[in-house]
Amino acid sequence: MRRFTEGFYGYAVALLVCLVGAGVFLLVTPQSRDEHIPRVEYSITVANFGHEVPYRVWAPRNDPAGWVPNSNRIAAGNAGAKVLFLGYATAEREHAMFAQSDEKPAAGFASRMANSDKAVGTQQIGGATWERRFREDKNQRTLVRMLPDVTLLITGTADWPELAQLASVLQQRPQG
Template sequence: MRRFTEGFYGYVVAVFVCLAAAGLFLLIAPQSRDEHIPRREYSITVANFGHSVPYGVWAPVKDPAGWVPNSNRIAEGENGAQVLSLGYATAKREHAMLMESDEKPAAGFASRMANTERAVGTQQIDGQPWERRFREDKNQRSLVRMLPEATLVVTGTADWPELAELAASLQQRPQG
């Protein structure tokens, strides 16, 4: 019995026992293979934002299929303007976000949210022109629409079709 507890054989037995214990633990320990992305309801945030700005808020009528709203907040931007942020995990599990404000100058707000001033083209979404911006080092794409009353920025690591899907879901709600 002594030869199994000393020397090379003892070492091999000890390693085998440890590996068997680790394997047994992994076999019986509960494991979840399901992805869990926390869902954050944003309707109250949008309603509160609507009460704090002098225009009808733009928000998704319906979330795109397979998307999970996972963040929302109202922050104070420059010059005291309110900024609405709605974040999503897209169907392809990329990130997309709507940023909205009546901050002036609108171009400054758009550039800050898109992390770039440089436009790379335009895109028609539901018959409306949106400016495309791309920041390569952050893999960040942005669609920008400057309206008389507010600026909308749909941005994130999602591809152009997914960002366009979020932009197309936006509809202006009545003020108040």
């Protein structure tokens, strides 16, 4: 019996016992193969943002099909401006984020959020012109719309058609 507790055979037996134990553990442990992205409700954050800013807030009237809202927050921008962020997992499971602020200068806010100050074209979405920006090293696409009182951005790793889906469901909310 001593030869199974010493030397190479002892090592092999101990290794085999460990592997069998790990295999049994993996077999009896429940495992889910279903993807789970937590859904985070943003309506209260949007309403609170509307109470904090002096302009009518933009927000999705509904979420694009298959998209999951998974984050939202209000943050401080430059010079006392507030910034609303709504994050999504898209139908293709890429990341997209909607941001808006009245931060001045608007071009500086847009460049900071897009990680780029270079336009690569424009895109018509719902009758409105959006500027496209692209940062290749981060695989980040951004749609920018600068209005007189607010700057709107949609940015992320999602492709242009997916970002346009989010832009197409944006609407101004009543001031409240």
